[in-house]
Amino acid sequence: MPDRERGPGRELVVCVLNAPDYLNDVLTAFVEAGVSSATVLESQGMARILTTDVPIFAGFRHLFAGSQPYNHTIFAVVEDAEVTERIIALVRDVLAEEEGPGKGVIFSVPVGMFVRLADEPA
Numbered sequence: 001m002p003d004r005e006r007g008p009g010r011e012l013v014v015c016v017l018n019a020p021d022y023l024n025d026v027l028t029a030f031v032e033a034g035v036s037s038a039t040v041l042e043s044q045g046m047a048r049i050l051t052t053d054v055p056i057f058a059g060f061r062h063l064f065a066g067s068q069p070y071n072h073t074i075f076a077v078v079e080d081a082e083v084t085e086r087i088i089a090l091v092r093d094v095l096a097e098e099e100g101p102g103k104g105v106i107f108s109v110p111v112g113m114f115v116r117l118a119d120e121p122a
Contacts, residue, residue, distance in 0.1 A: 009080040010111040013087055016043065017072045018104040022094055029090035030076060034083050038076035045071065071104065077111055084108045 017026055023040070030038055078084055088106055095103045
């Protein structure tokens with residue numbers, strides 16, 4: 001039987017980072033907060049896709065001039081809300097020197113079940 005874990009406390013922390021130069025520093029903040037495993041994906045915002053791939057929205061392209069074409073989305077399941085709070089505080093400290101409002105977002109959602117996908121013992 002797989003290792004199933006239920007109960008209050010586990011959260012999925014999602015950080016969409018629009019400042020790709022800070023990726024290593026943000027990942028270091030996750031480690032400092034106690035996260036030992038996370039997944040990082042290269043991602044694009046909906047507005048960028050619409051203004052480049054959908055002709056009717058092409059006229060809005062000038063609104064995104066100078067913005068990064070890609071962001072990074074970091075996913076991590078953490079043990080409790082205290083870890084989430086530490087992550088948020090550390091990531092905010094890392095990004096404090098970055099100017100402008102478009103640094104990204106970070107949020108958490110409760111995890112109903114957590115299953116480690118590994119080979120079962122024989």
